[in-house]
Structure formats: C-alpha cells, structure tokens
Amino acid sequence: xxxxxxxxxxxxxxxxxxxxxxxxxxxxxxxxxxxxxxxxxxxxxxxxxxxxxxxxxxxxxxxxxxxxxxxxxxxxxxxxxxxxxxxxxxxxxxxxxxxxxxxxxxxxxxxxxxxxxxxxxxxxxxxxxxxxxxxxxxxxxxxxxxxxxxxxxxxxxxxxxxxxxxxxxxxxxxxxxxxxxxxxxxxxxxxxxxxxxxxxxxxxxxxxxxxxxxxxxxxxxxxxxxxxxxxxxxxxxxxxxxxxxxxxxxxxxxx
Amino acid sequence: xxxxxxxxxxxxxxxxxxxxxxxxxxxxxxxxxxxxxxxxxxxxxxxxxxxxxxxxxxxxxxxxxxxxxxxxxxxxxxxxxxxxxxxxxxxxxxxxxxxxxxxxxxxxxxxxxxxxxxxxxxxxxxxxxxxxxxxxxxxxxxxxxxxxxxxxxxxxxxxxxxxxxxxxxxxxxxxxxxxxxxxxxxxxxxxxxxxxxxxxxxxxxxxxxxxxxxxxxxxxxxxxxxxxxxxxxxxxxxxxxxxxxxxxxxxxxxxxxxxxxxxxxxxxxxxxxxxxxxx
Numbered sequence: 009x010x011x012x013x014x015x016x017x018x019x020x021x022x023x024x025x026x027x028x029x030x031x032x033x034x035x036x037x038x039x040x041x042x043x044x045x046x047x048x049x050x051x052x053x054x055x056x057x058x059x060x061x062x063x064x065x066x067x068x069x070x071x072x073x074x075x076x077x078x079x080x081x082x083x084x085x086x087x088x089x090x091x092x093x094x095x096x097x098x099x100x101x102x103x104x105x106x107x108x109x110x111x112x113x114x115x116x117x118x119x120x121x122x123x124x125x126x127x128x129x130x131x132x133x134x135x136x137x138x139x140x141x142x143x144x145x146x147x148x149x150x151x152x153x154x155x156x157x158x159x160x161x162x163x164x165x166x167x168x169x170x171x172x173x174x175x176x177x178x179x180x181x182x183x184x185x186x187x188x189x190x191x192x193x194x195x196x197x198x199x200x201x202x203x204x205x206x207x208x209x210x211x212x213x214x215x216x217x218x219x220x221x222x223x224x225x226x227x228x229x230x231x232x233x234x235x236x237x238x239x240x241x242x243x244x245x246x247x248x249x250x251x252x253x254x255x256x257x258x259x260x261x262x263x
Numbered sequence: 264x265x266x267x268x269x270x271x272x273x274x275x276x277x278x279x280x281x282x283x284x285x286x287x288x289x290x291x292x293x294x295x296x297x298x299x300x301x302x303x304x305x306x307x308x309x310x311x312x313x314x315x316x317x318x319x320x321x322x323x324x325x326x327x328x329x330x331x332x333x334x335x336x337x338x339x340x341x342x343x344x345x346x347x348x349x350x351x352x353x354x355x356x357x358x359x360x361x362x363x364x365x366x367x368x369x370x371x372x373x374x375x376x377x378x379x380x381x382x383x384x385x386x387x388x389x390x391x392x393x394x395x396x397x398x399x400x401x402x403x404x405x406x407x408x409x410x411x412x413x414x415x416x417x418x419x420x421x422x423x424x425x426x427x428x429x430x431x432x433x434x435x436x437x438x439x440x441x442x443x444x445x446x447x448x449x450x451x452x453x454x455x456x457x458x459x460x461x462x463x464x465x466x467x468x469x470x471x472x473x474x475x476x477x478x479x480x481x482x483x484x485x486x487x488x489x490x491x492x493x494x495x496x497x498x499x500x501x502x503x504x505x506x507x508x509x510x511x512x513x514x515x516x517x518x519x520x521x522x523x524x525x526x527x528x529x530x531x532x533x534x535x536x537x538x539x540x541x542x
Binding site: 014037045046048054057090095134135 | 295298301305327328359366367371376405406409442475
C-alpha cells in the first residue's frame, strides 16, 4: 500500500479537518499505539496551537468568556476559517464577524465589538512606525492653504464605534483590574486605536472628534471634516481637538 | 571565550533582555513572528548589534507538493536581508496545502518522491536567500509504511543533493526514537558531520495515547535528562556547534532559561564528557 505524496497530503489535510480517511490510516504504521491515535496527535496540535494563537491576538475576548469557552469558540472558528498563511499575528480577521453570529455567545452582545477592538490593537501593533506629523511640520505651511488640505491618519490608526461602553468593558477586563460592573446601557463609545513606539493603545473620542476623524479617513479636506464635526457638536473646537490628536501622533502627513 | 549556547528570544523576555543584556551566545527568533514592522522587530534590530541571530522559520513548508509560497518566501527573504542572521533554518516537514496553513510540522514519508520535492524546495529557498539554510529533523508521532529510507538517510541524501546544512535537534531525536521504537544511537550513525551547523535542545511532555506513553515535543519544560545524555553523545561524535535551548510554552523566567543555556555551554566545554558534573 502506498500513496502518492500529493494524495497523502490531501488525505492528511482532510484528516486534520475532521474526516476519517481509511487511505491515510492504511499507510501509517501502528503498534501498541494504533495508527489512529498517532494521527490524532497532529489533529489535536493543529487546533490547540491555533487556539493559543487566537487567544494571544484576542486577549480581551478570552478574559471576558474564560479559557474553556474561548477554546470552543476558537475550535469552531478554526474549522470554518483555517489560516491561509503562516503568520499567526495576521490570522483572525474574520473572528469578530464570526462571534457576531455565534449563538453560544449571543448573551454577550458586546463581544464582537471587543473582538474588533482586540483586532484593531493587533493591527496597530504590527503597523509600520512610519512618519508622524508634528507641530513643527505645520510651520512650513501657509495658514490660508490649511482648510483645503487633508490629513492622512498614521499607519495603524483606526476608528471603532460601538453602541456599548467598550472602553470601560475593556478596562474592567484587563489583568489586575479592580473589577466592578459596567452598565451596558450607559452609552456607546467611539475609540481611536493608535500605534505607539512600543505598543498599541486607544483613546476615547468626543462625538465631534469622531465625525472629524471619520471624514479625514475618507480623505476629505480639513474644512469639510471640521464642518461635519460642528454639525454633530456645535461646541467642537477645531484647534483644541486638532492639538490633542497631533499630540497623540494620530496623523501621518498633511497633503 | 564566548558562550556557544543561545536562547530563543520570546516576547515576555524582550524588555528584560533589552535592559539587562545577558551574556548568551546568540538569540534565536521565529521568522514568522517578525515579518511585520512591529516594535518587537525594532527591539530585535537594537539587539542585532551585540548578538548573533539565528533566524528559525516554521512555516516555509519545504515538504509541500505545492512548492514554496512565493509571497511568504519573499517576506522571509526580506527579513533575512534586514537582520543578516548568522544562521537560517526550517524543518523537514510540511504545513501548507492548497492555500491552507496547518500550523504544525507534519510528517513526510521518506521516499524518493518526497526527497525530490524537498530537494527542489530547499534549492529554491537557498537560491532566494543567496545562502545555505539548515534543515532540522522533526519530532515524529508516526511513520509511514511505504517509507524506503530512514530519517537520517533521508536527511543525509537531502544534504548531498541540495547542499543544505543540517540542524540536529537532540530532543526531536529522543522524541522520534521513543515514538517510532528506534535506537537514538543508530539514528546518529552515518550523518554527514561536516554539514551539521546547529544543535537544538528542548523539553518534551509525556502524554497518554491509548494507554501507552507518547512523547510530545512541546518546548514547555526543562531539557530532560535523557536528552542531555544524547546531546553529550552528539558532541562526542560531531564536535561543538552553536546550541539553542528552546522553551516556547509555559515560558519560564529569563534566569531559568539562561541557566539551561549555561548548562549546555558547560557540556560543550567538557566535550560531552562528564555530563553529570556539567549539570
């Protein structure tokens, strides 16, 4: 009994996905440890190691649901969406949407948004440091040109809007957090995720700032973005918000 | 004399290592963890000036009938160019098929057909990198009935045909020999000594498979005494080489990992003799 290598690898892949493959069993040598038990070692390791990788990328999701629930969730996700390439930090983009439709997690309606936040932090951490716009860069630009210019967000910067108080849920889930309860009906959160020199973080935004950044992310001009912010929040102060975002290194360049 | 033993550079230790700059022969990094321009890569680049690096890939899948993934190969090549590591390696295994990645070092049948696939892929890898790579013996949990070569015969022939180096993992030899009922001493016989570029040491777990013990290469504990004994035998047969202590799950405090590497260094200096005293 022999199998061409391509057929053997296809049968092995099917075995890992859960299929019973008699053609594979027939070419695996067994003794006091039967061939099936030997093959099972590999299937177990694939799911276990990918589950560990997902837990590293989605630590807040795991903190909220516990390790056992997370393992089951990960296993169901991996079976449906196995990785397409070997960089595990880039695996899991589909997990937030999967969680949104995952019946066993339906009691935690904010869990998908927490997964989006974990994923955005992961993306920001792995984004290039790149150029960051500094106050000094502005001095070279004629003030009358500013309104028509646009501001590119820094690499890794992302806006996340949730109807749940994500920032407080996230903080309460961190290792060493004091605990306590978060009122899910206490209002949503708009977060700006950012890469910093040594890690990734997020800040909460006021409604005007969110509108401002959302327009900038669409490559709209400063004038258009500021008008959109004022429409949402008549008290939006462009110079204060712009200064705050500049200090956070939220922008790559004026263009 | 500089230490010959090194340790894996793992995320929980990065800050301490950057601060303390411990004495160690080299740092090993997993290529797949540093392909993005993260702060972790910046930290490695800062260490690069003071320590040699071993770039160890786990996902090139040189045993795949698909051939190498060109996009992944290009990223690993760019990283190697950026870091200029002293050594580059991957495993005798496969992990990719039809655009799916299995995140495991899956076993190959040791046949002429598989040998041709691996020789071709390793050749392409060395050509892309413009340098020799070392291929590591895997931990095996099963063998294939239609294999026509032993694992060391397969590796020796791979070295002869592709010009690659050999990364000898003493823990993997112990794990494979136990699981496949082989004699580790026999396993070592006939290897091309001159092509061996690095040694690996690691801990393994003993699990239950249908009531029988099966050794699992989990890199989650101290190097076992049986592996130290085989390592001494390896040193006596093949001589000293840079040696990595791997510890990737249940990662211990940095000091404990450095202690394991220091022990490896003492065994190297004793030439594999008097291992008990080196402990």
